Amino acid sequence: MSFVKNNSLFIRLVMMVSLALCPPILLSHFASSYFISKYGFEQAEQTVSNVAQLTAESPVVIEGMQTPKGDAWVQMIDFLRMLTSVSGVKFIVLIDMHGNRIYHPELQKIGAHIVGGDEGEALLGKTYISSARGTFGFSQRAFRPVYNESGQQIGAVVVGIMSREIEKSVSRLTSPMTWLFSLSLVIGLLLAVLLSRKIKKILFGLEPDQIARLLEERNAILSTVREGIIAINRNNRLVVVNEMAERILRSAGVQGELLGRPVQEVVPSTRLDAILKEGKPEYDREQNINGQIIMTNRSPIIIQGKTVGAVATFRDMTEMRALAERMTGLSNYAEALRSRSHEYLNKLHVISGLLRNRRYEELEEYLSQIIGSKIRETSSIKVNVQDPILAGLLESKFSRAHERNVTLTLGGSGVIPQLSPHGAHALVTILGNLVDNAFDAVSFTQEKHIDLSVHCENGTLVITVADTGRGIDEEHLPEIFRKGFSTKGAGRGIGLYMLLLTLDELDGSIEVDSHAGQGTSFTVHIPLAMLTNGGQA
Structure with missing residues (x-):
């Protein structure tokens, strides 16, 4: 068994299929050989028994045994030779009550005692079949007593077929069977190989x-x-x-x-x-x-x-939205840092130039403008927004507006309180997408102005983002929130789709007012409790 386990699947399959085929084929061969051999010997016994009966009951034989000389004797000999030839037996022998041969196919053996030692029962009037070695060799012999007209036993008849002749007859029958079973075994082994290869192919050559x-x-x-x-x-x-x-x-x-x-x-x-x-x-x-x-x-x-x-x-989708919101927040933070870095680098270059040229009055005026602008933007954000994440987003958008020469104003009434993490990320997604779309809308217009208004009233946060862009065509308005729809080229159309999903999650709503050539205004309404209580109203 260890040999089978250590071999490949192909060898194991061949061996297992072969072992499954060989026993029934060999058993069938041995069984058929046995029954053919048994049938051959039974047929031989039946033949010698019938010939012995025919001989013992023949009047010619009875008369010839009682008159050893004369015409009856000659007729008996002719009859026995003819019967031997026709029946296919090897010999027919007649013996007297002392066991001596009255007739034998080889005339020189007439008068001698029969060989084999199995004649005793026949002289006692019994009929039987025996296997013994006689003058011709080992044979199957049928014994039958012979009686005269008055019912007195006058001898016995012995009819025999040589055992080797029976075996030859059986061999002639079993030889084709042997070849047939051998061929079946070879075909079975070939089929086992083909089956194993097929299974191996189905399993892509893999082992168990x-x-x-x-x-x-x-x-x-x-x-x-x-x-x-x-x-x-x-x-x-x-x-x-x-x-x-x-x-x-x-x-x-x-x-x-x-x-x-x-x-x-x-x-x-x-x-x-x-x-x-x-x-x-x-x-x-x-x-x-x-x-x-x-x-x-x-x-x-x-x-x-x-x-x-x-x-x-x-x-x-809840996990995906949270991930998108986190990514949006990180993107906004990075954008804010990049914008600030770029903005301050440009301003530092201006300050450096004014210092080198000793233009101190212009430098003082320039610094006043910068500081005053930042103070106004920062104070405006501080007044309206208490949440640091949202405040950081708005500062980044102001920096980006300066960089792109866009006028961004923040107005409104009421204060946006500290938001829950989920609410802050959701508002970053909403506000960030609306302002970014406004930046894109004013990119190709002469007047680049964006108004951002935030109102908190009666437990509802109202955000309005209005731009002076080219507006949205009327036929496109029903499609702008559909995923993948965009007039800006391939790979766009995700921002407003994500915004709408976020609003649905917050039980919010959005209104769009747009006129071609006059700009677009988006107004969002969100229950404030959904932003401050982790999304649970």
């Missing part, structure tokens, strides 16, 4: 231990990825559900066993069945599972040109 290791590695990978992964077979039944997918589905209220169930029962809103049927992938699609929103990618599983299943990867 390699397959087991790959399965363990696959399960480990599926359990560690942060995305949910489900896969279905061609019958629309789930065959793969990793730990993250099960966690998301359970949180969405899905109960019971997952594997093996139709995907429509587990995820009623799924499109995996359509992907399986159409064979076309879908990327970055939102999906609602019992009220839980996920972002999913779906793709068919194609093997050798045939679609055999479909797979979906997905993540909870």
